Amino acid sequence: MGPSLMAKILIVDDEVQVASALRRLFRREGFAVEVALNGDEALQKLTTFDADLVISDFRMKGMNGAELLEKVLRVSPRAVRILLSGHADLWSSAPTSAAQAVSHFISKPWDDDHLVARVRTLLGEQEPSASNP
Template identity: 70%
Template sequence: MARILIVDDEVHVVGALRRLLRREGFSIEVALNGEEALEKLATFPADVVISDFRMRGMNGLELLARVLSIAPKAVRVLISGHADLSGGSQSGIISHFISKPWDDDRLIADVRALLDGQGSVTPGP
């Protein structure tokens, strides 16, 4: 079972993603900020880290850069309604970008494709 760490400072977003991904059979942990996420990674070896871009303290791009250095095999997904980073990989930091609001079916398909080793998947509309 794939392990996914969800990081967002909005509790309702974390809850929605947790429910969606648990229904698909993934093992889920959540964190409400970047520092908490790094602490969770010490005991929860995530296969995928899904992080919001805009968070208090450490933003999602900064977090995913740290994830790359401590867990380089983890797939790093940035999710945001405020930034469009779908055009580039941000120097290899981001494996994939998802816009808020997301489409549930597309998000699940993208996560599965990334886990299957297909690398970066085509961004949605």
């Protein structure tokens, strides 16, 4: 059997129900999915799981999602990085370096179909996009 073309997604959220819902959604769509419940666990998973895309919640205990995605950019530079948040106002105060580490922003609550479509589009465009205006 040849190498699997199944894209790998790492989901990071400290709310188990949210992480499980996202895992079910993406597995149903044919993706290989791993879940981490915090930033440290996510970075640990990335040492063995070569994620094509990382979806992280913003508000988590310890390392927040923006801080995590900054680290993901260093360890897995080709992974697409999505920040999931219901707190856009809070996010606007994040440091610029964190803002640059986030490829895309999706607000909670998300629409399943929209989220899956967005992820498929992002995985289709692996080459770095032009710098955001």
